[in-house]
Amino acid sequence: MSDSAGAPLISLRQVVKTYGTGTAAFQALDGVDLDIAEGEFVAIMGASGSGKSTALNILGCLDAPTSGAYYFRDIRVDELTRNQRALLRRQFLGFVFQGFNLLARTSAQENVELPLLYRGEDTAHRHEASRRALAQVGLDGWEHHTPGELSGGQQQRVAIARAIVTQPLVLLADEPTGNLDSKRGHEIMELLVSLNREHGITIIMVTHESDMAAYASRTVRFVDGNVDSDLGKGDGGMVL
């Protein structure tokens, strides 16, 4: 499944992220090097404050590193402006959050359509793509339900549908099972695995539950702002 040929999809080189200044400064990332190849399913683990969420935000182009280089398909992301990063997110990335972050009082279909609206897609394409994405996450027939009428597991499925409706290269998930019971959590993980296997979507997931991380093909563990262990890595890229 992972492709060993060519450069990795994502490369972090000596990435440092510092919050605050002076004596109050806190170094969330301390010179991280990380390569992720296309088609991988990577779980990022670590205790609170280990820098795993900061790493995900940087990988997801939501945040810029303080220093170091971030290559996404040979694009120097750390040198991009805020708007350019937004365009990159729009083009290549999908997000799933712990708290689902759906728009309230808005139907599942309209939530899923949202990224397509910002891409300027026309109505016919939006409808078709959003219905297909909802079917992919097993929510046929739920198109017109609002988040308030859906269970947590279903809301997370809508969020996943919204993330994949643009057919992104990479899906970034921040504790996607954190707000769900373990049965729903396992269902969501199975869904992510099938998206990874069947559609070749690269998945980067932050979690602190090892049974959820077990679904991933590779587990990167963060300790004190750096990579501590990197297990199950494919042939591609460099091993650190």
Add this chain to the structure above:
Amino acid sequence: MSQMLLNALLLAWRAIRRNLMRSFLTVLGIVIGVGAVITMVTLGNGATRMVSNQISSLGSNLLILRPGQQLGPGRDSAGAPNFKLADVEAIQNQVPALKAVAPVVGSRVTLVAGNQNWSSQVSGTTNDYFTAGNWNIASGRKFESDEETVGKAVCVIGATVKKQLFPRESPIGAELRVKNFSCEVIGLLAAKGQGAMGQDQDDVVLMPVRTAQRRLTGNQDVSTLMLSLRDGAAADPVMEQIRRLMRERRKLSDNEDDNFNVMDTKQIAQTLSGTIRTMTGLLGAVAAVSLLVGGIGIMNIMLVSVTERTREIGIRLAIGALEHEVLLQFLIEAVVLSALGGLIGIALAFVTCLGLTALMNMPFLFNPGINLLAFGFSALIGVVFGYMPARRAASLDPIVALRYE
């Protein structure tokens, strides 16, 4: 590009629909503010126009000569002598710039016709009264000169009196009982409608001055003179001429004040419309405050919703919206809401003004200026207060916006 704009419109529309209650409250503040300002100003304009219409229906270039000093507080007419018919003749003969000099003698009397009765203002006067007061005869005739000289019991009645006492039949030739004598109705006045002070001008009975003096007041006094200027004659010199003539006739010495006064109805009209304009300004200012309060309401609603909306903006930014796209959406939202509110406010004011002007017998003057002004102001408030919080939120880091509690 047009698809992008269409999508931005759709996004804004969905956001409005999603928060119907909030949108409704936002719109309501603007509706009431705009409606109040437009209604107040429109009614004020109507009232001003009504007064000037009525003053001109009273007769243009009309002077009124009354005993006593100037109208107003401290007016002292108690000891002032009334006029006599000789004064009327003297003015007629010596002031050529007047085309009509009508004496008025009158009192409020109960009228009886058949089994109906009605209380009305009965005035004794001459045919000059029709000229001075701009009255037309709807049917019948004016007074004959012999009726005036001998004081025959004949009368001309107003439309209201006809309606009350002769609702179906023609009053001409009918007998009308005035106080304790009976007189023949010889004419009917054309209706004039409400007067400047809201009184009914058609509730009137006219008879020759001598008839009224003999049978109603029982003396030779004339309480008021209505004087009509010839076209093109200036009021001020004529008023001065009348004043000098009256002082001479009353033998007032130089150190004595006038014990009569001459008023120009044009002056009264100007004073009245000035007062109404002041009132309109005052009411308009009160209404403007309500528009301002409406604006503060919008600001409040927008700020209260900022928590929810900040998270929403975070979501939008995370899934690929650009900052300016989010701002465009919020701007469209604010413009749509405040424009909608402004339009509903204008419609509401239009209906209210139509109803109220009909109720108060006022002309309805549509004032495009105030409609535009109120609309523009409300739109501005809506856009500024809707857009500012969004601007702040959109410039946040998407991560921070997503975590905003």
